[in-house]
Amino acid sequence: MVVGDPKIARLLEHPAIWRGRSAAQRSGLSTGFAALDEYLPDRGWPRTGLIEILVSRFGSGELTLLVPALAALTRAAAARWCVWVAPPLVPFAPALVSCGVVLDRVAVVGGARPLWAFEQTLGSGACDAVLGWVRQVKPHDVRRLQLATERGRTLGVLFRPRRAAREASPAVLRLSVEPLAAGVRLTILKGRSARRDTLDLHWPGS
């Protein structure tokens, strides 16, 4: 029996069967980098769901990767908020503005209990995107966060250290980011596609 067999083709039409390749037809949120759009399963960031970005060092370029998409989200006509939960440093407003982010749509949640605040924010339905920096996350916490993104129809981005790659995660997409001279090296650790190769992404204009 080969894949081209009409019997198998008919079987595969069953709606309960989900194939990795079919995900590529769904439209994601454009990342602002053409090469990255090609590389990601949904041709961009998923519009709903939790993604994890694993970095060995804070500041490896993970935020630069996201900012064009955030700028597009905040400029939309009926934009909801873009919330930063427990950022480790101050998000520098002039840099955000020069990247095209509308500050009117950006809110920052600081203080204690970042995990609780992250889940509340994701599940509230008031945000288009929520970025969260949470130190200690257990797999069942990630599951709760993933469910909250579905409740709130939100893109959740969880930044974690590189060593978390060993743990299983219910996130829809896991990316590892390492810095290059003028860009980043990306690896999909988990995603709805078969690609496991790395992508060297160079910042435009550098």
Place this chain on the structure above:
Amino acid sequence: MADLPSTRTAEAPLRSVRRALSPAATTHELWAGVHLSEFDPTQGLEQLAIRAQRFTPRVSLAPPDGLLLEVAGSLHLFAGVTGLRHELTEECLRLRLRPVLAFAPTPLAALTAARAGQPLVVTDLAQLVGQLAPLPLDALHWPEETRARLARAGVRTIGAVLRLPRAGFARRFGVAQLAMLDALIGRTHDLRKAFQAPLRFRRRRELDCELSDQGRLHAELVPLIGALGAFLTARQCGVMELECRFVHRHASPTRCVLTLAAPCSDEHQLAALFGERLNALQLPAPVRACELRADQLMPQLLSGRCLWQPGEHGGEAAEQSGGLIDRLRARLGPEAVYGLGLRQEHRPEGAWMTTPPPPAAARRVACARATDTPCEAAPPERPLWLLPAPQPLAAQNGLPRRRGLLRLVSEPERIETGWWDGGEVARDYYIAIDPRGVRLWVFRERAAPHGWFLHGIFG
């Protein structure tokens, strides 16, 4: 144009015209008089007046024991007099008041009938005198001396006093009493001052025993919050700041302030938020009383609902945003949620500021402006992360170190400003790359020690 005067009289529904013609204009009104017996006059009457405002906007107090409502316009909403009487009685019973209700075309007649204990219903002015006639004179609350003199003359009912000659009555018993009789039967107008509900809420509750358990305190607060909810609904207002004071026996009261993002009048939401705040509250001593205060009321604007869910194309999230801010603030404190803003300032640490949380709905103007800005001349590159304060870096051979020697990859950008306000800076900023490839924003002081500092991370 010849028939102009006649049209004016025929068409004009103007009370002024008809009032001038005949005082029977008051038949358009129907007053409900409420007489309360056995109650606490300081609180009960006002509370009832506040609640009665859900029946009609024209409520007036008749101290010490009466309340008047003009209900002609509201009858059809409450299934007529019977329905209204039922609802009004229920409202009184909820406040543990026992009312006598009477309906009449003039306020004084309604009140007098109620005070006399007669639950009359008179909708027609023509029948008013006949219905009032058997009522005793005491219900008019005239001075004791006047009543005694009338009683000596054998006049004990309203019917009897109305039969007395006007001129003689005025001469013997006073013009005021005659005017009152005229108002009673609708011969003259009886203008009543409308009750204005007080625009702040303060209510205190003494606890049966001293409490220090937050959960039980919250249970004690719930009725107060319920009263606040009814208070706000009656005025179509919401609160944005709410204060609760917990009174202790010896220590000074503990204040617990709840600040909301949007005007709120929902008692369940307020109670839930107070629960969050109470959990975080440290009480120095057991609580013997609590007081709820809302001093500033905000008119609550009802907004149209969008067809789309938030997050679907075109769906906004106005309600969700307010609720989210309130929940986060209740647990994390009022400073936990903020927005970001720009300031015209060259020093990086002063070029941004925290603002109140952004509005729930996107502003189109802001969007248009933001799309224009990138077209301007390319500004110098700025890092996405700023350190709260510059962090000193070690130096080696004149170059900064941070987990290894840093490599400077940009031309210096000089920022030298602030000499006029005491915060003078003179710095040369560079973009640097550390051995692990992280891009940093560092600067070198131009002043004597020429120290290196880390000020941002490009992220």
